[in-house]
Amino acid sequence: MHASTSTRRILVTGATGTLGRHVIAALEDQPGVGARILSRRERPAVIATGREWVRADLATDSLDAALEDVDGVIHLASDKGSGEADVIGTRRLLAAAEGAGARHVVVISIIGCDRIPLPFYASKVRIEALTRASAIPWTIARVAQFHSFVERLVAAPAALPIPAPIVADLRFQPVDEREVADRLVEIALGTPLGDAPEIAGPEVLTLGEIATTWLAESGRPGTLVPVALDTIAPGSAGLPTIAPWVPGTLEGYRSGANTPHGDRTLGHVRFVDWLRQRRAAGSA
Numbered sequence: 001m002h003a004s005t006s007t008r009r010i011l012v013t014g015a016t017g018t019l020g021r022h023v024i025a026a027l028e029d030q031p032g033v034g035a036r037i038l039s040r041r042e043r044p045a046v047i048a049t050g051r052e053w054v055r056a057d058l059a060t061d062s063l064d065a066a067l068e069d070v071d072g073v074i075h076l077a078s079d080k081g082s083g084e085a086d087v088i089g090t091r092r093l094l095a096a097a098e099g100a101g102a103r104h105v106v107v108i109s110i111i112g113c114d115r116i117p118l119p120f121y122a123s124k125v126r127i128e129a130l131t132r133a134s135a136i137p138w139t140i141a142r143v144a145q146f147h148s149f150v151e152r153l154v155a156a157p158a159a160l161p162i163p164a165p166i167v168a169d170l171r172f173q174p175v176d177e178r179e180v181a182d183r184l185v186e187i188a189l190g191t192p193l194g195d196a197p198e199i200a201g202p203e204v205l206t207l208g209e210i211a212t213t214w215l216a217e218s219g220r221p222g223t224l225v226p227v228a229l230d231t232i233a234p235g236s237a238g239l240p241t242i243a244p245w246v247p248g249t250l251e252g253y254r255s256g257a258n259t260p261h262g263d264r265t266l267g268h269v270r271f272v273d274w275l276r277q278r279r280a281a282g283s284a
């Protein structure tokens, strides 16, 4: 571990991930705040001054060193999959944070995780329950899909060598990861909120609209065939075996269960802005 003179130390799990990298950058913009990265990977030979790195697997390793002298925790880690390892890792992290006397734990979750029957979302519901039962002051921040996530929903089928169908009427309110990071850091350095206002982007878009924007902005070749959910629902199209949670999940996205329904904090960067900013950064 690398010693730091910072006055407030925040441990970030998932710090090497898509969102986590922005959280670390946002923390390092704050005076008097130090960021400690938790990762299963070995510490790189060279890391930024003041940054700390602890190698640990949340599900299996001792977390004592990771929590030592930590003021707050921002918990983002997820190895996806079934989510079972995430639940185990969160239980262990909360116990270690409690033992170490951490003052605030901020746990990310997903908007609609309790309304959409994806198995992975069920693990988020369990993680939320563990957090609410914790003795550490907590904040749960439910977040909408990131711009990078919805981009993958159209970029992957567009890369196929044949015209690929997309369910055009699924709805998203995607958000810029950098805006999520800024908000999570603001929350982590403030008073614990319990259930925080949900975090989403500035506009609701269908997957069809996302595809049209992405194809126009990216200039990539690819043919996406928009189909409506009704035309592919089991029964109407006679689809063969389908996992029992698929229809409810598609219906959940179509009905906007993954968009904010109560108090919310909205970002300003639209999907098209995000694509253009990335292109500008790439050509700078």
Ligand SMILES: NC(=O)c1ccc[n+]([C@@H]2O[C@H](COP(=O)([O-])OP(=O)(O)OC[C@H]3O[C@@H](n4cnc5c(N)ncnc54)[C@H](OP(=O)(O)O)[C@@H]3O)[C@@H](O)[C@H]2O)c1
Pocket (backbone or CB within 6 Å): 013, 014, 015, 016, 017, 018, 019, 020, 038, 039, 040, 041, 056, 057, 058, 059, 075, 076, 077, 078, 079, 085, 089, 108, 109, 110, 111, 143, 144, 145, 146, 147, 149, 150
């Ligand atoms: N993608 C979205 O649209 C979206 C929307 C809302 C909420 N979220 C949530 O936001 C969080 C971050 O998502 P992301 O897309 O940034 O994730 P990501 O890029 O897939 O990164 C996952 C991170 O989790 C860490 N990790 C996984 N298993 C671990 C374990 N057992 N022990 C320690 N670290 C572990 C990885 O670290 P190492 O590989 O370095 O160990 C990595 O930094 C997740 O909880 C996700 O569910 C995502």
